[in-house]
Amino acid sequence: SQQGEEDPQALSIQEGENATMNCSYKTSINNLQWYRQNSGRGLVHLILIRSNEREKHSGRLRVTLDTSKKSSSLLITASRAADTASYFCATGLISDTDKLIFGTGTRLQVFP
């Protein structure tokens, strides 16, 4: 079963614009992670935020976490065509921290 729901399902923007993806989840978490997947290939880990953190940055990525609303957002600033991919949020549960439960993903298309 999927824990997370991501919004939007698909997003198309121009290079240089910012892209924001949202993730909602259902149960209490230990951590939330974001992954990128290019064309049905393997997943690449982008960033991890722990349940006691509210915001985290890594290069052009900014992640926020609101545990009261059970939601997270991923912001990619100054998007590039190479950012075109599917983005997934994944939660590590308090009860079972070594298992990730993935959301349904957002397909991002960045046009040059």
Add this chain to the structure above:
Amino acid sequence: ETGVTQSPTHLIKTRGQQVTLRCSSQSGHNTVSWYQQALGQGPQFIFQYYREEENGRGNFPPRFSGLQFPNYSSELNVNALELDDSALYLCASSRPLGGSLYGYTFGSGTRLTVV
């Protein structure tokens, strides 16, 4: 430092057959997890292996089984294949408890098609 490697990359099997997928974990990683990703969906957790023992299992039937070897490589075996088993199978490795602290390293996956 090598990443996670999976073999084969593509596989076509007939319904009812058995299949074995292989995964070599990243150097220094002794925990291996397997995920199934159906087309257009997010990955779903199958099971995890740590120190050659199963350490957690998702909602998959017993015909999905696995092994981990002393060198931390792993196999996923699926018996009595069904059409719905067609998916991308992903292997992920991490240090002990590293997944919940630093994230996982995924392989490129094995695309299994059952006809």
